Amino acid sequence: MNKLMLIAALAASAIAAQSFAAKPEKTSSSTSIPDMSGVWQGPYTPDLTKPLGHDLPYTPLGAQRFKNVVLADDPASYCLPVGPARGIQAPMPFQIVQSQGFAVILFEYQHTYRLIYTDGRAHPDDVEPFRWFGDSIGHYEGDSLVVDTVGIGDRTWLDTAGHQHSDQLHLVERFQKLDANNMKWSVTFEDPKMYKEPFTVTLPLKKQNTVIMMYSCEENEKDRGHLDATKH
Amino acid sequence: MTTKSLGIFLALVLFLACVPVFAHHSFAAEFDVNQPITLKGVVTKVDWLNPHIYLYVDVKDTNGKTVNWSVEGAPPNTLYRLGWRKDTLKPGDPVTIDAFKAKDGSSTANARQVLLPDGRKVFAGSADDGGPKATPTK
Numbered sequence A: 001m002n003k004l005m006l007i008a009a010l011a012a013s014a015i016a017a018q019s020f021a022a023k024p025e026k027t028s029s030s031t032s033i034p035d036m037s038g039v040w041q042g043p044y045t046p047d048l049t050k051p052l053g054h055d056l057p058y059t060p061l062g063a064q065r066f067k068n069v070v071l072a073d074d075p076a077s078y079c080l081p082v083g084p085a086r087g088i089q090a091p092m093p094f095q096i097v098q099s100q101g102f103a104v105i106l107f108e109y110q111h112t113y114r115l116i117y118t119d120g121r122a123h124p125d126d127v128e129p130f131r132w133f134g135d136s137i138g139h140y141e142g143d144s145l146v147v148d149t150v151g152i153g154d155r156t157w158l159d160t161a162g163h164q165h166s167d168q169l170h171l172v173e174r175f176q177k178l179d180a181n182n183m184k185w186s187v188t189f190e191d192p193k194m195y196k197e198p199f200t201v202t203l204p205l206k207k208q209n210t211v212i213m214m215y216s217c218e219e220n221e222k223d224r225g226h227l228d229a230t231k232h
Numbered sequence B: 001m002t003t004k005s006l007g008i009f010l011a012l013v014l015f016l017a018c019v020p021v022f023a024h025h026s027f028a029a030e031f032d033v034n035q036p037i038t039l040k041g042v043v044t045k046v047d048w049l050n051p052h053i054y055l056y057v058d059v060k061d062t063n064g065k066t067v068n069w070s071v072e073g074a075p076p077n078t079l080y081r082l083g084w085r086k087d088t089l090k091p092g093d094p095v096t097i098d099a100f101k102a103k104d105g106s107s108t109a110n111a112r113q114v115l116l117p118d119g120r121k122v123f124a125g126s127a128d129d130g131g132p133k134a135t136p137t138k
Helices: A002-030 A060-067 A084-089 A223-229 B003-018 B076-081
Strands: A038-041 A094-099 A102-107 A112-117 A135-141 A144-150 A170-179 A182-190 A199-207 B031-047 B054-060 B066-072 B094-102 B108-115 B121-123
Touching: A084 A102, A084 A112, A084 A170, A084 A182, A084 A199, B031 B066, B031 B108, B054 B094
Parallel strands: A112 A135, B066 B108
Antiparallel strands: A038 A094, A038 A199, A094 A102, A102 A112, A135 A144, A144 A170, A170 A182, A182 A199, B031 B054, B031 B094, B054 B066, B094 B108, B108 B121
């Protein structure tokens, strides 16, 4: 009797162990995406040529636009949105929130956000309403989130140094999770009007022990007058 | 401030001195790296606000006339993470600030290094691209 009870107990344990083992497998197949949630920050990158190590591959139009740029006209100095990549390049943290079908990047800088749809949708035919941050769609590839963005318009700058882009700008970003505290962010800029060939900038992102704080560019903006004065 | 928190504060300040912090405009577009100025005076007002903090300081010029300078610093969030608080400097505090003058000739400058009343030298700049790091207090 005792033997039978022992066998029954072992059998029950085996079944329980089996069902226990099956659970994570099921869970992992439904949510097998790298966990990128948390607050992150990369090195401040005000000039893309620095991490790139060389000048940008301008077209004649791109070269002319950069040569004639007026730094005082930086859209950011008007408190306008800085665009999807420049938000990552800023020296302020951002928080990644992942959910079913989308991911969100909450930027401390200008207290704004990006929505990245990961539900398999395509870009809309008309991307005009998505100017500034563009329309972003993404998918997971192993340890990475790959994001494709179009429709940014032509009013943001690529960086504080004043590198320009056209309404043809197309970004492909790869957020690669390296370990719990490190990611690698690569962004390929493609803009045939301004640049002869695509170029890719890669920056390390580090997990931050902080929270996103409030930032209102308009709260006490006093630079505009001084910036305008330098243009005359 | 305890010894431990002072140590953390100074470590963070040292970190800041090595890392340019963000402003919403280019340093070179507004301030002149060739016009450094040391402002020694008394704080009259502190605006602990975005996108930059502002320190207002009464400074006597060479003719003995008092000029109220507005001195731009980094965003409050950046300074907060580095140990600054909104009452680190208060109206009435004596202060010495190494700064760079605005290009438009107004009594406006961008702060780099601040000598606090208790003798600490801290970085408060809002260097963007091309903005200089802290310079020694004269």
